[in-house]
Amino acid sequence: MTEEMIIAGFGGQGVLSMGKIIAYSGIMEDKEVTWFPSYGPEMRGGTANVTVIVSDKRISSPVLHEYDTAIILNQQSLDKFEKAVKPGGTLLYDPNGIVNPPTRTDIRIFKVEGTRESVEMGNPKVFNMIILGGFLKVKPILKLDNVEKGLEKSLPERYHKLIPLNLEAIKRGQEIVETVKEV
Amino acid sequence: MMDIKEIVKPENLVYGKSELLIDTIMHYCPGCTHGVVHKLMAELIDEMGLQEKSVGVAPVGCAVFAYNYIDIDWQEAAHGRAPAIATGISRLNPEKFVFTYQGDGDLASIGAGEIIHACNRGENILVVFINNGIYGMTGGQMAPTTLEDMVTSTTPCGRDVDLNGYPLKMTELVAQLPGTSYVTRQSAQTAPAVRKCKRALKKGIRNVLDRKGTSFVEVVSTCNSGWKMSPAKANKWMEENMFPYYPLGDLKDGEKGNPVSNN
Amino acid sequence: MGELRLMKGNEVLAEAVIRCGCDGYFGYPITPQSEIMEKLMERQPWTETGMVVLQAESEVAAINMVYGAAGTGKKVMTSSSSPGVSLMAEGISYIAGAELPCLIVNVQRGGPGLGTIQPSQADYFQSVKGGGHGDYKMLVLAPSSVQEMNDFVDLAFELAFKYRNPAMILTDGAIGQMMEKVELSDYKKRWTEEEVVEKNGSWATTGKPASRQRNVITSLELDSDKMEQNNLRFQAKYRRMEAEEQRYEAIQCDDAEYIFVAYGTSARVCQKAMEIARDKGLKVGLLRPITLFPFPKNIVKELAPKVKGFLSVEMNAGQMVEDIKQAVYETQIYRKVEFFGRMGGIIPSPGEVVDALEQKLIGEEK
Numbered sequence: 001m002t003e004e005m006i007i008a009g010f011g012g013q014g015v016l017s018m019g020k021i022i023a024y025s026g027i028m029e030d031k032e033v034t035w036f037p038s039y040g041p042e043m044r045g046g047t048a049n050v051t052v053i054v055s056d057k058r059i060s061s062p063v064l065h066e067y068d069t070a071i072i073l074n075q076q077s078l079d080k081f082e083k084a085v086k087p088g089g090t091l092l093y094d095p096n097g098i099v100n101p102p103t104r105t106d107i108r109i110f111k112v113e114g115t116r117e118s119v120e121m122g123n124p125k126v127f128n129m130i131i132l133g134g135f136l137k138v139k140p141i142l143k144l145d146n147v148e149k150g151l152e153k154s155l156p157e158r159y160h161k162l163i164p165l166n167l168e169a170i171k172r173g174q175e176i177v178e179t180v181k182e183v
Numbered sequence: 184m185m186d187i188k189e190i191v192k193p194e195n196l197v198y199g200k201s202e203l204l205i206d207t208i209m210h211y212c213p214g215c216t217h218g219v220v221h222k223l224m225a226e227l228i229d230e231m232g233l234q235e236k237s238v239g240v241a242p243v244g245c246a247v248f249a250y251n252y253i254d255i256d257w258q259e260a261a262h263g264r265a266p267a268i269a270t271g272i273s274r275l276n277p278e279k280f281v282f283t284y285q286g287d288g289d290l291a292s293i294g295a296g297e298i299i300h301a302c303n304r305g306e307n308i309l310v311v312f313i314n315n316g317i318y319g320m321t322g323g324q325m326a327p328t329t330l331e332d333m334v335t336s337t338t339p340c341g342r343d344v345d346l347n348g349y350p351l352k353m354t355e356l357v358a359q360l361p362g363t364s365y366v367t368r369q370s371a372q373t374a375p376a377v378r379k380c381k382r383a384l385k386k387g388i389r390n391v392l393d394r395k396g397t398s399f400v401e402v403v404s405t406c407n408s409g410w411k412m413s414p415a416k417a418n419k420w421m422e423e424n425m426f427p428y429y430p431l432g433d434l435k436d437g438e439k440g441n442p443v444s445n446n
Numbered sequence: 447m448g449e450l451r452l453m454k455g456n457e458v459l460a461e462a463v464i465r466c467g468c469d470g471y472f473g474y475p476i477t478p479q480s481e482i483m484e485k486l487m488e489r490q491p492w493t494e495t496g497m498v499v500l501q502a503e504s505e506v507a508a509i510n511m512v513y514g515a516a517g518t519g520k521k522v523m524t525s526s527s528s529p530g531v532s533l534m535a536e537g538i539s540y541i542a543g544a545e546l547p548c549l550i551v552n553v554q555r556g557g558p559g560l561g562t563i564q565p566s567q568a569d570y571f572q573s574v575k576g577g578g579h580g581d582y583k584m585l586v587l588a589p590s591s592v593q594e595m596n597d598f599v600d601l602a603f604e605l606a607f608k609y610r611n612p613a614m615i616l617t618d619g620a621i622g623q624m625m626e627k628v629e630l631s632d633y634k635k636r637w638t639e640e641e642v643v644e645k646n647g648s649w650a651t652t653g654k655p656a657s658r659q660r661n662v663i664t665s666l667e668l669d670s671d672k673m674e675q676n677n678l679r680f681q682a683k684y685r686r687m688e689a690e691e692q693r694y695e696a697i698q699c700d701d702a703e704y705i706f707v708a709y710g711t712s713a714r715v716c717q718k719a720m721e722i723a724r725d726k727g728l729k730v731g732l733l734r735p736i737t738l739f740p741f742p743k744n745i746v747k748e749l750a751p752k753v754k755g756f757l758s759v760e761m762n763a764g765q766m767v768e769d770i771k772q773a774v775y776e777t778q779i780y781r782k783v784e785f786f787g788r789m790g791g792i793i794p795s796p797g798e799v800v801d802a803l804e805q806k807l808i809g810e811e812k
């Protein structure tokens with residue numbers, strides 16, 4: 001198994017930390033992982049993306065030109081990465097702020113109303129976990145137990161009391177993910 | 184109801200952006216002092232008719248892209264070296280208005296040597312010194328000006344003066360040098376402060392045109408991203424914490440050749 | 447096996463430095479390596495191992511702090527990225543001239559000048575051919591994974607002290623910023639003052655007892671005959687490094703007709719390119735230099751007769767390719783040595799590398 005994915009959106013949406021949780025959960029399943037972020041001057045409101053690879057084998061390139069899965073959280077990222085999904089691959093997006101939805105016909109497309117749902121759950125911070133739930137539903141590459149362990153590892157101790165809330169958000173995401181298009 | 188088009192007319196104009204301030208998106212964070220001081224420099228160069236005469240030296244720091252914002256000729260410097268570059272420009276082009284625009288990491292840390300010697304030689308330049316107490320561009324590390332106990336990414340438990348030394352008052356230092364004629368410390372967090380700051384910068388520019396030696400204008404500033412505060416909170420924090428250590432006002436206003444400050 | 451963690455290359459390096467018993471770190475912030483000093487400051491090793499960590503006022507100061515501290519026989523280091531390393535070139539030359547051991551880490555970004563903060567390998571020449579003035583060499587290690595950011599710290603110090611020479615870890619923004627699974631080394635104790643005297647008292651400024659001559663750390667020798675003797679001694683040392691320290695990893699080179707030669711991040715890209723090429727039925731191998739100085743020229747010479755050609759893949763305009771050509775030249779057999787690279791902070795994609803292989807090496811033959 002090798003899963004090559006990109007997660008892209010605005011800084012502050014929890015893009016990098018979602019990637020980190022996936023990577024840590026991968027380690028909990030004895031997989032090899034890499035997490036490669038975009039980086040730059042610390043500016044408010046900039047874009048952020050991260051390439052995450054989870055595999056049974058030693059991982060070669062941490063940088064890719066095409067992906068099995070793209071998780072897209074704003075229009076700029078959709079414009080940039082829709083074309084980089086491998087044929088037959090998966091694109092998952094949050095429709096909030098998306099004016100031009102994806103158009104490809106040779107990939108699977110899903111949407112998760114993460115922004116709306118996080119407001120309904122009363123905590124915008126769990127947004128990225130709702131998205132993660134949606135992803136795990138359509139691509140069950142990690143067991144939920146291991147995601148829980150991954151959360152424990154990647155969150156500092158003082159945030160551990162928030163793990164149940166995060167797990168709830170992941171479950172919510174699994175429930176609300178909608179299929180836009182199957183191949 | 185009046186239509187917006189009827190309101191927007193030249194005769195109704197009460198305020199306009201200087202022509203020299205290039206119409207582009209600035210990379211500065213909302214609330215950053217750099218934007219305000221850029222605006223003042225653009226206005227002054229415009230109002231004083233100096234576009235053709237001006238050469239700016241951009242530093243390494245958040246103001247590294249100053250050349251994208253003010254429509255004059257610019258030279259980019261290596262980190263801390265702006266005063267040396269300005270020396271080269273000004274010595275060979277004495278009729279030009281040459282200024283450096285530097286942050287506190289650039290001017291007070293890696294470039295401490297260059298600034299002292301440029302001021303000591305009395306180079307005929309204006310130095311605009313943005314003191315935000317931190318390295319903004321690289322993600323909020325300690326600067327020489329960082330206050331005692333202030334948390335930065337390289338002083339996660341606060342600046343410990345036993346480990347890192349004391350906050351450096353560059354303006355007081357350069358005021359001691361006979362090469363400087365005008366040395367002042369300003370701020371730009373309120374409308375009156377901005378107006379005062381503009382007057383100070385204007386005097387600095389005049390001094391360069393009158394070949395009076397080095398003028399040095401510090402602007403005590405905020406870095407709300409680096410300080411991890413909202414812009415409003417950062418302004419308040421600056422007033423409460425920076426101003427007592429970096430008191431505002433003129434330190435020297437006179438003639439080159441005067442070894443000590445006049446107040 | 448120790449605990450597995452997910453960490454950034456830069457953070458791992460900082461952790462490895464503490465664990466290997468390093469005595470001091472001096473640095474100045476610069477992207478993309480600021481996390482090294484930030485992590486050290488967060489960890490506060492002075493409370494734990496007694497290691498000193500200091501933010502210097504510039505890279506010029508940082509490398510001279512290293513010079514001073516290394517002269518006392520202790521394990522010290524600095525880290526920076528390309529523009530900062532250029533500023534250190536003067537100090538490194540003095541350190542090499544005074545034959546002091548130390549570690550310098552360069553997390554490269556694209557240049558010249560301020561350039562970009564994105565990853566690059568454009569400082570290869572600067573690192574392996576000298577960089578500063580005078581005839582000197584550094585030992586240069588090139589990690590290609592986060593794990594190697596851990597492993598090479600100890601190795602670099604070991605080699606630096608073995609040869610009394612500056613050692614460099616030459617990496618780039620991608621490996622510095624990337625997170626991977628890592629197993630950290632066990633803690634080693636810092637040398638005690640007595641151990642420093644015992645190990646390095648013959649040359650270091652540990653304080654002169656009546657029993658020995660004074661130790662002077664200097665690179666100055668005005669008498670040309672003596673200076674030439676010094677130069678000859680340095681050169682002999684560099685030849686010894688070449689004879690004893692060439693390190694590399696050869697992946698699927700046994701049956702290969704074509705060899706990618708790449709280090710660091712570009713080696714990772716080439717590994718993927720190799721998989722793609724092998725899927726297409728092309729017999730491709732990867733030679734990954736681990737030491738850049740000494741360049742692993744023996745393995746290139748060994749492979750040359752067996753293969754049709756080499757493709758050097760670098761994140762620069764073609765630097766290491768010259769060392770490959772030199773090695774092939776020394777075999778006196780003709781083999782094609784081609785280059786493919788991207789600049790400006792761009793990492794070549796595996797697909798591009800395969801295209802380059804087909805166009806530059808294989809295409810010619812058809």
Ligand SMILES: Cc1ncc(C[n+]2csc(CCOP(=O)(O)OP(=O)(O)O)c2C)c(N)n1
Pocket residue numbers: 243244245246262285286287288289290313315317318319320321326406474475476477505529530533560
């Ligand atoms: C030789 C060198 N060292 C380090 C850097 C990295 N660097 C870029 S900006 C900066 C700090 C700038 O801080 P400051 O002057 O306070 O300006 P600010 O960003 O806060 O406006 C540093 C250290 C560099 N570009 N060159």
